[in-house]
Amino acid sequence: MRKIKKICFYVLLGVIGIPSYAQDYSISLLPFSTDNYDEFSPAYYRGDIVFCSNQKSTIFIDYTDEKENLPPLNMYRVEEVERNVWGKAELFSKQFKSNANEGPATFNSTGSEIYFTRNNNNKKKIGNFIDKNNRLGIYYSKFNRRSNEWSEPTPFKYNNPAYNFAHPSLSEDENYLYFVSDMEGGYGGTDLYVCKLENGNWGAPQNLGPNINTTGNEYFPFIHSTGRLYFSSDEHGSIGRLDIFYSEKVNVEWHKPIHMDAPINSRYNDFGLIIDAFKKSGMFCSDRQRTSDDIYAFTPLYPMFENSQRQEENDYCYVLYEDGAENPDPSLFEYEWTFGDGNKARGLEVEHCFNGPGDYTLELNVIDKLTGEVSYTQAIYPLKIEDIAQVYINAPDTVEVGQEVVFDGRKTNITDFDIYRYYWDFGDGRKTRGIEATHFYTIRGNYIVQLGVVSREDKEGNSEKRGVYKNIVVVGSLKERGRRTSD
Structure with missing residues (x-):
């Protein structure tokens, strides 16, 4: 995995067995990935994709990595001409082409500002780019529409020649910059950090803490518009080498990272995930083809339940009265x-x-009051009580922020087909499957939770499906409510 070697952050682990996971995503190798060179770390840019590659941008290469005899990384741009049809990858900008490694990058929402990784010494013509005296740093540039050029890159104020600063990811509101560093004071080899924009300047780097960072290595952060943080790690129970995880903040603390299942993760290196604002599609990188790092597209395989009905509650209460009773x-x-x-x-x-x-x-x-015994029986009736024929979500109506809630579908009462799978949509962009699911919410509000069930496909590929939804109210935690009361 060449790019990891270049930044001198990574120690290979032994290959371990991969457990069997549900295939919840469809993945495809993107056509601009090559066999002989690395392509990785895609970033969204004005409807296109910018990624890193060490492919040759010209036949006149007069600088290289003397250890691997490959050109340094450059940033490339590729256009999606139409859905799933990609144009030719071209150099992103000659202004960012140097004698050292360029990328990965992150952009603001308009694509007018870029933060990217490069070697601090980018003038040398040949040598070893993992030289400890040529660390990685983060650089910033702004696009000038009048001149149609990028400004001269300026170094991130916290770059330090003794440490690496790399893999920037800018939040949608542009107020937080996440990145990787091996600076002193971390938990392991490389940790994830964040800086907050304060009065136009980046505040001091804050380590994301032990829930995210481990004694191993964390890389490639991507902060989604919803606040979910995706990253790669060789710890947290990784099933291979680098695996992809995500986490969200709950009461100002990052929740325990969640491992993404196969086929996103494999027993090889999987990293550099990005996903669109609606979480309907995304990309990630992997060396599972064994020859080089490649970029894959993925889309969720969850079916749609367009005709879901509001869940009805079963009523087991009756008023009993006998019209023909004697007096x-x-x-x-x-x-x-x-x-x-x-x-x-x-x-x-x-x-x-x-x-x-x-x-x-x-x-x-009829009871004799004197003896308390049954004098005679006035009437006998059979009563059969059945649950409403529907998919059923067994969960509380009100929960707290950060509270782990069990959602159970076992009370589902469907008799016209055998249920093959259960699909959950928690209304906050997160989905999973299974007859039971555990979930937590990070933000107060009203959410619509949906549970859909499907049958196995018949010989023609058709299946039955049914769905319901119910409302869940998420309130502040007891700690939050106490703080607001005291204020």
């Missing part, structure tokens, strides 16, 4: 209902709530 002397007798569930109630008209569906036998007996 025995109330001073001597009284009525008593037995409900077939071990419970009884006195009176001609009573209310009773059963615990759930089932077959019950109702009896209306």
